[in-house]
């Protein structure tokens with residue numbers, strides 16, 4: 001009997017999801033203690049890999065000959081070498097939006113903490129002091145403008161919650177038009193600079209890519225109002241962190257961050273001194289930080305784990321991969337060959353052999369079998385139009401009933 005495919009869970013995953021995965025036709029191995037290095041030697045014979053924060057390197061993928069699918073139990077896939085996976089035909093999928101509410105909750109936790117200086121007030125009480133005058137200086141957030149950079153799953157959730165706090169949300173994002181902003185019930189800024197200049201609170205929820213790296217630049221802090229609040233629960237590399245530090249010290253910018261450069265993965269100490277900026281500077285600026293916990297609620301982790309199971313179940317039972325991030329949608333196929341044929345062994349292989357001989361590249365094949373199982377319809381997406389000679393050869397097969405060529409729209 002053939003051994004079941006092995007599924008390796010290399011990070012902590014909600015126990016309910018682990019239980020559900022055990023009901024699928026896979027051999028589940030739960031090893032959350034693996035490190036980036038030990039993972040590199042643990043992928044032999046593994047068919048499906050689930051990771052949360054663990055890095056999946058090119059080196060790890062080089063030895064993973066049986067690997068079909070990597071699921072990131074999180075919002076995006078930056079910790080996975082997706083390019084290396086694509087080069088080996090390994091699907092990479094994620095769980096977009098499933099932890100959005102948890103992140104939005106922390107954003108408001110940080111905003112209110114900053115306005116009321118809750119962490120310092122608590123520490124002061126714990127130290128046996130009653131500093132009511134010091135901590136009774138909050139401004140309040142009602143009526144303030146909150147600028148949201150990035151209106152994806154999290155940015156939109158933040159916008160909804162902002163309204164319930166009586167704040168005025170305005171947004172800027174790659175594809176946010178004034179009409180879309182109106183639909184979301186928020187104001188529209190035509191540039192990030194305009195957004196920052198108009199915001200009492202600026203919160204960043206952009207995806208990290210080559211165009212957004214360092215996008216919260218020195219200039220953005222320069223145009224923010226004095227003593228404005230800046231929140232980063234997205235990615236550290238979106239921000240010029242030196243400029244942020246200057247803005248805290250010289251301009252009184254109050255900062256809440258969940259993410260920090262050089263996050264210690266698998267270690268208990270941090271190397272940055274950013275968190276030392278927790279007492280207000282002479283300008284009133286300070287920083288509160290949390291250790292990348294925005295997504296770490298039970299609710300969010302269950303939602304992420306449930307989505308992880310859905311992706312794997314669909315892959316195993318239906319052969320499709322929801323939320324796949326590395327399958328090209330810029331197909332160069334310009335034509336579709338539609339072939340109705342008798343559903344006999346070898347017919348499709350014969351057709352493909354003719355196509356190959358005529359030097360035509362096939363990008364996608366689907367085959368639908370009709371009731372009774374005697375006939376099927378194959379659809380082949382091909383990059384160039386077949387010659388009459390090629391079609392003639394295909395039509396000559398006894399099992400081929402009909403061949404059509406359809407020109408596809410250019411979606412690339």
Ligand SMILES: NC(=O)C1=CN([C@@H]2O[C@H](COP(=O)(O)OP(=O)(O)OC[C@H]3O[C@@H](n4cnc5c(N)ncnc54)[C@H](O)[C@@H]3O)[C@@H](O)[C@H]2O)C=CC1
Pocket residue numbers: 075076096097099100103150151152153154155172173174175205206207208209211212233234235258259292293294295296
């Ligand atoms: N702290 C934490 O634990 C978590 C952090 N995150 C991070 O939060 C951020 C937002 O996540 P989601 O809302 O789930 O992502 P998403 O993909 O739903 O939204 C990203 C937004 O960024 C915009 N964007 C991307 N490139 C852009 C560009 N060049 N110019 C302008 N806009 C651009 C997109 O249009 C979209 O509005 C990401 O950086 C993600 O990695 C996500 C989950 C948890």
Ligand SMILES: O=C(O)CCC(=O)C(=O)O
Pocket residue numbers: 052053073074075076099292293295296
């Ligand atoms: O807590 C985690 O798993 C990381 C959350 C995160 O940053 C993400 O989902 O991309």
